[in-house]
Amino acid sequence: MYSYTQYSRLRADLEAGACSCRALVEQCLQACETHKNLNAFLDLYADEALLRADQLDAQFRAGRNPGKLAGMVIALKDVICYKDHEVSASSKILKGFKSLYNATVTERLLQEGAIIIGRTNCDEFAMGASNENSAFGPVLNAADPSRVPGGSSGGSAVAVQTGMCHAALGSDTGGSIRQPAAFTGTVGLKPTYGRISRWGLLAYASSFDQIGPMTLTVADAALLLEVMAGPDQHDATCSTQTVDAYTLALDEAPEKPLRIAYLGDALDHPGLDTEIRLRSFDLFETLRSQGHTVEAVSFPYLDYMVPCYYVLTTAEASSNLSRYSGLTYGYRSPAAHDLESTFKRSRSEGFGPEVKRRIMLGTFVLSSDYYDAYYSKAQKVRRVIRDKTAALLEQYDFLLLPTTSTPPFRLGEKASDPIAMYLADLFTVQANLAGNPAISIPAGTNSAGLPFGMQVMAGNFKEAAMLRFSDYLSRLLP
Amino acid sequence: MKISEEKVRALAQLARLEFEGEAMEQIRADLDNIVAMCEQLNAVDTEGVEPLIYMTDAVNVLRDDVVHQDISHEEALRNAPAKDSDYFRVSKVIDQNK
Numbered sequence: 001m002y003s004y005t006q007y008s009r010l011r012a013d014l015e016a017g018a019c020s021c022r023a024l025v026e027q028c029l030q031a032c033e034t035h036k037n038l039n040a041f042l043d044l045y046a047d048e049a050l051l052r053a054d055q056l057d058a059q060f061r062a063g064r065n066p067g068k069l070a071g072m073v074i075a076l077k078d079v080i081c082y083k084d085h086e087v088s089a090s091s092k093i094l095k096g097f098k099s100l101y102n103a104t105v106t107e108r109l110l111q112e113g114a115i116i117i118g119r120t121n122c123d124e125f126a127m128g129a130s131n132e133n134s135a136f137g138p139v140l141n142a143a144d145p146s147r148v149p150g151g152s153s154g155g156s157a158v159a160v161q162t163g164m165c166h167a168a169l170g171s172d173t174g175g176s177i178r179q180p181a182a183f184t185g186t187v188g189l190k191p192t193y194g195r196i197s198r199w200g201l202l203a204y205a206s207s208f209d210q211i212g213p214m215t216l217t218v219a220d221a222a223l224l225l226e227v228m229a230g231p232d233q234h235d236a237t238c239s240t241q242t243v244d245a246y247t248l249a250l251d252e253a254p255e256k257p258l259r260i261a262y263l264g265d266a267l268d269h270p271g272l273d274t275e276i277r278l279r280s281f282d283l284f285e286t287l288r289s290q291g292h293t294v295e296a297v298s299f300p301y302l303d304y305m306v307p308c309y310y311v312l313t314t315a316e317a318s319s320n321l322s323r324y325s326g327l328t329y330g331y332r333s334p335a336a337h338d339l340e341s342t343f344k345r346s347r348s349e350g351f352g353p354e355v356k357r358r359i360m361l362g363t364f365v366l367s368s369d370y371y372d373a374y375y376s377k378a379q380k381v382r383r384v385i386r387d388k389t390a391a392l393l394e395q396y397d398f399l400l401l402p403t404t405s406t407p408p409f410r411l412g413e414k415a416s417d418p419i420a421m422y423l424a425d426l427f428t429v430q431a432n433l434a435g436n437p438a439i440s441i442p443a444g445t446n447s448a449g450l451p452f453g454m455q456v457m458a459g460n461f462k463e464a465a466m467l468r469f470s471d472y473l474s475r476l477l478p
Numbered sequence: 479m480k481i482s483e484e485k486v487r488a489l490a491q492l493a494r495l496e497f498e499g500e501a502m503e504q505i506r507a508d509l510d511n512i513v514a515m516c517e518q519l520n521a522v523d524t525e526g527v528e529p530l531i532y533m534t535d536a537v538n539v540l541r542d543d544v545v546h547q548d549i550s551h552e553e554a555l556r557n558a559p560a561k562d563s564d565y566f567r568v569s570k571v572i573d574q575n576k
Contacts, residue, residue: 100553193533207533236539307516318493325494328566332559338569343494356495357508360486363493364509365516374516379529381522386530418508419515435533 002027004166006217007072008247014060014071021053021060021071021115024166028073028117031163038140038149040158042078043086044118049073052115067113068227074109075159075168078119079126080211081200082106089202090134091124093324093331093350103200104232105169105211112227117165120155124352125321126171126204128152129179129424132415133354140411141183143451147408150180150424156214157184167215167224171201173208174309175403175428178440181214182403182453185442187470188214189221192460193435194239196225197232203320205313206237208432218441218471222246225463244464250471257291258469260284261396264296266427272405275446280402283443283454286476294400297392301385306422308385309429311365311378317355318362324350357418382433389434393459398469400456401427403440407450427455437463441470444478479517481509 002019004010013019029046059066076082079089081099083106088094102110109116123133131139131154139154141147142162149158153170157180160168170177172190181188189212196211203209213224226247231240262284267277284294326332326346333345351359365374392399405426414421431438437460440453456473458466486506490497497505551564560567 097557100549100556194536233541237534237536239534239536301522304519304522307518310512311516311519322494326559327568328554329557330559336569338573339571340494342569344496347494348496351495353504356497357505357512359493359495360489360505360509361512361516363489364481364485364513367489367492374513374519376529377519377524378516379531380524380527381519383527383530384522384524419511422515 006219021056025049025053035162038158040155041118042121049115049117070113072114073117073165074114075120075165077122077153077156077170079202089125090122092135104197105228123152124355126152141408150183152176154180160186160214170214171211173204174432175425177212178403178428181440183408185451187221189439192437195229197235197238199234205316222467249464249468259396260294260398260400261297262401263299265302266401276402305429308378308381314358314362315366318359386434403453403455407452439470441474
């Protein structure tokens with residue numbers, strides 16, 4: 001049994017011949033079998049992964065360098081394209097669809113020697129906060145299988161939580177990487193909008209979506225970001241800013257006292273779990289004792305963030321998902337008898353209830369009578385929120401707050417109330433509305449043994465500083 | 479504002495979706511609640527604020543206009559729900575009996 005902690009240590013062991021890629025893949029596959037009931041994977045690529053492991057082992061034996069991630073076993077959320085492999089967004093409408101090309105992130109992982117072990121379950125089209133919206137059944141939290149793992153990247157989170165892989169990719173539109181990371185005691189990073197190419201990511205809301213890593217440690221998140229970030233000719237929204245050497249920035253204690261703010265309104269929010277509140281204040285106190293400044297700041301827009309997020313993301317989703325027409329790929333209803341019924345029946349039978357709800361809301365806010373009152377209004381509110389967030393991140397080095405307002409909730413607990421489910425994103429949507437990077441790191445467990453996380457936000461493209469601080473923070477946390 | 483069944487039917491037509499029976503009342507009630515939640519935004523003062531449309535500072539990201547083929551004809555047909563050797567097959571668009 002190899003006890004995986006972080007890639008840099010594994011790498012030393014691989015180079016020393018103390019373990020093999022094949023043994024690592026076999027161990028991950030064994031974990032997949034042991035935890036099959038959690039429903040984290042939709043597909044495992046066992047034979048391919050073993051074949052690739054053998055090739056990498058041969059390269060290590062020959063003294064060659066097979067890349068920065070050689071031997072790292074990685075799972076892809078079922079919204080990221082991997083050539084000749086199925087990608088379905090956990091939706092019936094794309095069941096059986098095989099990608100014709102690699103997403104840019106997939107390509108970059110493969111180039112550096114990563115082993116792709118399978119694709120993970122998620123909420124349908126990444127719409128959800130509990131992984132209960134998958135057409136292929138919910139994912140269960142290994143910490144307590146009566147509870148949800150969070151969503152939408154729930155399968156990726158549980159795969160990392162249980163050692164089914166060393167790391168996984170997720171996508172984050174309103175917290176879909178960070179919230180499941182918090183619920184499973186793992187690390188989840190949403191980079192700055194535009195830091196990582198979205199080419200080959202099945203789109204939900206294009207001005208919000210970002211791909212990011214889910215890992216056991218901050219160091220692994222830094223490594224994966226380093227490999228995946230940077231300009232891409234296929235994605236014009238992908239930034240050309242220099243990619244920092246994120247891994248080199250770690251392991252250094254802060255050189256100078258930091259200025260950290262928390263949103264007073266968030267910590268005072270009536271929906272915030274008492275234990276999470278107390279543990280957050282404990283952490284603030286620890287940071288102060290280390291010489292840092294930790295102050296409450298006012299952010300009067302907390303209750304407007306979720307509504308603003310829903311107006312804008314559903315508008316973008318209604319447009320993005322119009323491509324699923326039943327004509328050239330994906331599900332076509334057997335009841336379709338003319339062009340109109342091909343569209344309507346295929347879409348109505350192919351999409352699940354939450355996806356339809358969001359398409360309908362998006363269609364409403366974009367319809368000509370309501371465009372100004374809802375869509376345009378939300379775009380203005382987004383600017384107000386973005387500017388206020390940016391101003392705070394000018395004034396302070398970081399914003400620090402709990403990732404979620406509660407520990408993982410029970411399956412079915414919020415399933416019949418869409419708005420209660422939407423509020424699960426309360427603390428995470430800010431970074432998607434404003435575009436800044438954010439990370440969730442494990443903060444231990446509550447008295448019932450349930451994991452929760454702390455979230456760090458930094459200014460745009462300040463991932464290096466954010467990762468360094470998170471690494472330092474993770475050493476202060478249980 | 480209240481969402482009527484008539485409104486839902488009009489939206490469903492635009493979105494190419496269908497809701498019948500219980501599903502119709504369910505989506506109407508859900509939209510009612512969600513739209514009410516979204517109306518909270520009216521409390522935010524946005525006087526003189528421009529809508530935020532683009533999330534990056536980049537302007538005019540240009541590339542050379544070079545013809546290139548990313549996928550072949552055969553690949554394009556690979557995921558089709560119905561096809562023949564060259565084309566996607568769909569239901570008749572024009573019904574001559576009408």
